[in-house]
Amino acid sequence: MSKYTAPPYMNDVLPFPSKKEAWLHTARWRYVESAFRAVCRRYGYREIRTPILEQTELFTRSIGEATDIVSKEMFTFTDRGGRSMTLKPEGTAPAVRACLEHNLFNEHPVLKLYYQGQNFRYERGQKGRYRQHQQLGVEVFGSTDAAIDAEVIQLAMEFYRTIGITEQELHINSVGTPESRKAYLEALRDFTRPNLEQFSQEGQMRFEVNPLRMLDTKDSGDLKLLEGAPNLVDFLDDDSREHFELLQAYLTSAGVPYVIDHRLVRGFDYYTRTAFEIVGKNLGAQSALGGGGRYDGLVAECGGTSTPGIGFGLGMERCMLVLDTLGIELPADDERPLAFVVTLGDEKTVRPVAVKLLSELRAAGIAVDMDYRYKKFGQQARTADELGARYLLVLGEGEIAEGVVGLRDQATKEQRNVPLAEVTQELLALA
RNA sequence: GCGAUUGUAGCUCAGUAGGUUAGAGUGCCAGGUUGUGGCCCUGGAGGUCGUGGGUUCGAGCCCCAUCAUUCGCCCCA
Numbered sequence: 001m002s003k004y005t006a007p008p009y010m011n012d013v014l015p016f017p018s019k020k021e022a023w024l025h026t027a028r029w030r031y032v033e034s035a036f037r038a039v040c041r042r043y044g045y046r047e048i049r050t051p052i053l054e055q056t057e058l059f060t061r062s063i064g065e066a067t068d069i070v071s072k073e074m075f076t077f078t079d080r081g082g083r084s085m086t087l088k089p090e091g092t093a094p095a096v097r098a099c100l101e102h103n104l105f106n107e108h109p110v111l112k113l114y115y116q117g118q119n120f121r122y123e124r125g126q127k128g129r130y131r132q133h134q135q136l137g138v139e140v141f142g143s144t145d146a147a148i149d150a151e152v153i154q155l156a157m158e159f160y161r162t163i164g165i166t167e168q169e170l171h172i173n174s175v176g177t178p179e180s181r182k183a184y185l186e187a188l189r190d191f192t193r194p195n196l197e198q199f200s201q202e203g204q205m206r207f208e209v210n211p212l213r214m215l216d217t218k219d220s221g222d223l224k225l226l227e228g229a230p231n232l233v234d235f236l237d238d239d240s241r242e243h244f245e246l247l248q249a250y251l252t253s254a255g256v257p258y259v260i261d262h263r264l265v266r267g268f269d270y271y272t273r274t275a276f277e278i279v280g281k282n283l284g285a286q287s288a289l290g291g292g293g294r295y296d297g298l299v300a301e302c303g304g305t306s307t308p309g310i311g312f313g314l315g316m317e318r319c320m321l322v323l324d325t326l327g328i329e330l331p332a333d334d335e336r337p338l339a340f341v342v343t344l345g346d347e348k349t350v351r352p353v354a355v356k357l358l359s360e361l362r363a364a365g366i367a368v369d370m371d372y373r374y375k376k377f378g379q380q381a382r383t384a385d386e387l388g389a390r391y392l393l394v395l396g397e398g399e400i401a402e403g404v405v406g407l408r409d410q411a412t413k414e415q416r417n418v419p420l421a422e423v424t425q426e427l428l429a430l431a
Numbered sequence: 432g433c434g435a436u437u438g439u440a441g442c443u444c445a446g447u448a449g450g451u452u453a454g455a456g457u458g459c460c461a462g463g464u465u466g467u468g469g470c471c472c473u474g475g476a477g478g479u480c481g482u483g484g485g486u487u488c489g490a491g492c493c494c495c496a497u498c499a500u501u502c503g504c505c506c507c508a
Contacts (some may be wrong), residue, residue: 005499123505124505129506156493288508345465376465380468381467
């Protein structure tokens with residue numbers, strides 16, 4: 001092992017596939033990222049990029065002091081100017097900050113954004129959870145229309161479909177306003193309190209810390225005790241209830257099946273109304289693909305004039321892992337050369353011609369490579385195979401004398417001579 | 432933050448109850464075979480056994496610490 005290793009629970013994504021960790025291959029990442037961009041573009045979203053760190057206060061204020069993220073998971077440090085800075089643990093608050101700073105909310109009353117960026121959370125790693133993870137997401141500001149909630153949901157589901165995850169289930173819920181949520185919490189506490197001692201240790205802990213999470217248990221005993229518990233939707237204010245009903249109507253008319261999941265809650269303080277999660281089928285414990293929700297109070301919390309918002313986010317690493325688990329084939333490595341030059345015979349005669357051929361082909365926009373270790377035909381050909389070249393360009397003293405190059409199809413092993421002057425056109429036609 | 436797990440060659444791993452010079456497969460390099468490969472044969476290089484202490488006549492193996500890995504919990508993406 002080398003002296004230095006990647007920082008704990010962070011991954012290197014490599015230029016070649018590995019048998020053990022197939023998902024840590026840049027070609028696969030690029031494919032998924034470009035699929036995401038393509039979907040966002042189709043839906044009319046524009047890209048925003050923000051710095052990798054922000055003032056710490058932006059996150060403590062927006063996410064909530066009591067959340068795990070703020071209380072124990074932030075990568076925080078003091079910079080040389082004495083400011084407390086934090087590597088961003090999530091993408092929404094920085095996007096809001098940037099929009100406020102550049103007045104985008106005023107100039108673009110309805111603002112549809114997408115982003116792709118690294119998030120950092122200082123926690124113990126495990127499968128699908130890393131200290132640095134890439135998040136793909138969208139945010140829409142300026143509209144409370146439930147139709148935009150439906151659009152964000154459809155965008156997310158369409159993205160998963162385009163990369164081959166077709167078996168998905170949409171879970172929706174409404175968490176209402178902070179006030180209605182508070183009323184519900186009291187009702188839930190009142191309901192569970194009489195039998196509290198019968199709950200699992202974990203359930204009892206959640207009762208204290210975050211009662212909503214009691215609903216999210218897998219413990220069969222707890223589930224039984226929760227039968228007949230009050231539902232959050234019954235505590236919604238009229239506006240939130242209507243909003244939730246409208247969302248369902250839009251989803252239905254768009255032909256998007258959904259299930260209402262009363263146990264679905266989101267972690268951060270700033271969420272309001274719509275909460276949704278997309279769940280993959282047949283994935284077991286790692287089934288949540290991504291989720292999002294509405295945050296009508298966040299912009300005001302960050303110091304702007306009250307502006308509603310809704311967003312969706314997904315973790316790239318988990319997405320890649322899911323693709324692996326489902327055995328979904330992605331298109332071939334886009335970094336493969338089209339052709340690979342192989343030389344035979346006297347190096348001093350042949351190599352200069354090969355170098356010239358390479359530069360001509362590259363200038364014409366063809367991806368082509370050669371072996372720089374001056375070895376036998378077989379070894380050069382093997383390098384070509386390892387790099388995934390589709391064609392071999394065989395160049396020896398004989399070919400040079402005739403002014404041709406051998407064009408060998410690696411799939412069929414058929415080889416024919418092509419005049420040097422015509423190789424570029426031939427390859428362009430084959431590309 | 433809590434609980435486990437693993438660390439020996441580039442890669443996958445073996446290494447018996449502590450006992451000479453630490454092994455295999457694969458990959459790599461060279462030759463057999465200066466111009467058409469992947470096979471085969473022969474040879475070769477490659478290790479501070481994660482690191483630092485300790486126990487012992489003697490440690491890859493036992494003990495402590497430390498770093499790193501992987502996995503679970505909490506929570507999340």
